[in-house]
Every structure is written in C-alpha cells, then in structure tokens.
Amino acid sequence: MTTDRIDFTSLSDEGVTWTLLGTLYLRAWESRRPNPILGDHYAAEAVDRIDYDFAKLRRRVLPGANQYLVALRAKQLDDWCAAFLTRHPDATVLQLGCGLDSRMLRLDPRGERNWFDLDVPGVIDLRRRLYPERGRYRMIPASVTDDAWLPKVPADRPVLIVAEGLFPYLTEAEVGRLLHRLTDRFATGELLFDGLAPWAVRMNGLFRWPVRDGHQIERMNPALTLAGEVPITAHGDLIPARPVRLVYKLMHAVPALRNSLVDYRFTF
Incomplete structure (x- = not known):
C-alpha cells in the first residue's frame, strides 16, 4: 500500500458510501479490538490514509455490533478461499464487486497468483489509490452486468469466484444471467458469496435479491452444486464481547434469524 493521503470527501451517495467505506471502516475497527476475528490490518491502514469524516460514518455504521457481522462474513469466505487455493495453487481468483476489500493482500500479499478484482470504474479509480497493482494482481473497471470484461479473465485453469456483499444489490435476472456467463466461461472452480433472507431484503431499500436456501441457486443454474452454507451466527462463539x-447464540437458535445472512459455497 502507498502512504499518501487520499481525499474521499467528495463521496456523497449514501449507498456508495456504505458499501465502500462502511464495510472498510468496520473491518478496520474490528482489527483494532482485542482478540480480533478477521484482524484486517490492511483495512486499518487504508482508513488511516483516507481523508473522510469517519466520526460521522461511525455513528451510522454502529461498529460496536456490526463489526462482528462484517468480520464473521469475511472470515468464512477467507477460510474457503484459502482452502481452495491450497488445493489449486495455480488457480485464478476473480473477485466481483470488490469495493475497497483487501482480500488479495490478506491471502496473496506478494501478488503471486492470477488475481482479478472487478468493480465499476469510479470505484476502481479510488481503489487504485489505495491498493496498486503488483505482481500478477490486476483490477478491471467494469460493471458485473456488462458483457465485455469476462474475456479479460483467463479460463485455462480452475477459478475461484468471490462475490462478497454484491448479489443482494442485483436483481434475480441479473444474478441468474451472471451465473450462467461465469459457468459458461470457466470449466471448473468454486463460487463463494453471501446471501440475505427475504425478510432481510425487504427491510432495506438498497437490497433487491434474496436467497431462500442454497438449492435455489442450483435451480437457477444446474451447473452449480451446493457444497456449503454457513450462517453468520454459526461462528458467534468467536465474538469476544459476551x-x-x-x-x-440466541439468533442462531431461531431459524428465521439464523438464515438472515448466510455464506454460500458452490462447485462447478
């Protein structure tokens, strides 16, 4: 990471601010607590370099509780990523809707893998100022719903596709089309993402697509096989705050609450 200060004060869109800076700030906050779950010090370094009113953002994102949701979601996906990359050290990694996430630094800090992070051009412009390309790490400025970017990702080896915090913002038609494009392009690999229950989607005007269960995805695209689904509440014992x-623990005991946010793993 570079060390110069970066001006983010021009960000005004509430949805963009939350998805870009809210999750980054929560990961940074969690990394500074005793016994962190994710311990994303890269996020903390990024927050220290960004010129933005984080005191105001803190009042909105409520890090006292939401930090654990973000950390647990990312930790499960990181664990699945690490396991896949151990089995397939030559794999290509494709992260969709990457925002300001530092997963490539957490898992491949020297840029030794074919790793592609994709997001819309405005986000990639900001991201480049925090995380410069290095080694075999590349960024793609494009919307996931566009057609032109996919051939830029080589399809000659297993691929690990990660879509954290992305699919709830798309429509069902957009998700379905994207999934078919991915499995048509790549012969084998895994898809990791998180999904919200229908009631959780209805409670937030920014979300558009819910997941009832993992088999819903298999029906959308028979090329995908459900290999794992882990509710965020399943790892509540990792939370240091009693x-x-x-x-x-109480949420995990109630099915509707247990399934409010789930990490999913699919093979193809």
Whole structure:
C-alpha cells in the first residue's frame, strides 16, 4: 500500500458510501479490538490514509455490533478461499464487486497468483489509490452486468469466484444471467458469496435479491452444486464481547434469524 493521503470527501451517495467505506471502516475497527476475528490490518491502514469524516460514518455504521457481522462474513469466505487455493495453487481468483476489500493482500500479499478484482470504474479509480497493482494482481473497471470484461479473465485453469456483499444489490435476472456467463466461461472452480433472507431484503431499500436456501441457486443454474452454507451466527462463539456473543447464540437458535445472512459455497 502507498502512504499518501487520499481525499474521499467528495463521496456523497449514501449507498456508495456504505458499501465502500462502511464495510472498510468496520473491518478496520474490528482489527483494532482485542482478540480480533478477521484482524484486517490492511483495512486499518487504508482508513488511516483516507481523508473522510469517519466520526460521522461511525455513528451510522454502529461498529460496536456490526463489526462482528462484517468480520464473521469475511472470515468464512477467507477460510474457503484459502482452502481452495491450497488445493489449486495455480488457480485464478476473480473477485466481483470488490469495493475497497483487501482480500488479495490478506491471502496473496506478494501478488503471486492470477488475481482479478472487478468493480465499476469510479470505484476502481479510488481503489487504485489505495491498493496498486503488483505482481500478477490486476483490477478491471467494469460493471458485473456488462458483457465485455469476462474475456479479460483467463479460463485455462480452475477459478475461484468471490462475490462478497454484491448479489443482494442485483436483481434475480441479473444474478441468474451472471451465473450462467461465469459457468459458461470457466470449466471448473468454486463460487463463494453471501446471501440475505427475504425478510432481510425487504427491510432495506438498497437490497433487491434474496436467497431462500442454497438449492435455489442450483435451480437457477444446474451447473452449480451446493457444497456449503454457513450462517453468520454459526461462528458467534468467536465474538469476544459476551453480550454480543449471547445475542448471536440466541439468533442462531431461531431459524428465521439464523438464515438472515448466510455464506454460500458452490462447485462447478
């Protein structure tokens, strides 16, 4: 990472601010707590370099509780990623809707893998100022719903596709079309993403697509096989704050709450 200060004060769109800076700030906050779950010090370094009113953002994102949601979601996906890359050291990694996530630094800090992070051009412009390309790491400025970017990702080896915090913002038709494009392009690999329950989608005007269960995805695209689904609440015992840990334990005991946010793993 570079060390110069970066001006993000021009960000005004509430949805963009949340998806870009809200999750980054929560990962940074969590990394500074005793016994962190994810411990994303790259996020903390990024926040220290960004010129933005994080005090105002903190009042909105409520890091006292939401930091654990973000950290647990990312930790499960990181664990699945690491396991896949151990089995397939020559794999290509494709992260969709990457935002300001530092997963490539957490898992491949020297840029030794074919790793592609994709997001819309405005986000990639900001991202380049935080995380410069290195080694075999590349960024693609494009919308996931566009057609032109996919041939830029080589299809000559297993591929690990990660879509954290992305699919709920798309429509069902957009998700379905994207999934078919991916499995048509790549012969074998894994797809990792998180999904929200229908009631959770209805509660937030920014979200558009819910996941009822993993088999819903198999019906959308028979090339995908459900290999794992882990509710965020399943790892509540990792939370160091006892009151929040108890809340997660109670949520895990109630099916509707347990399935509110789930990490999914599919093979193809």
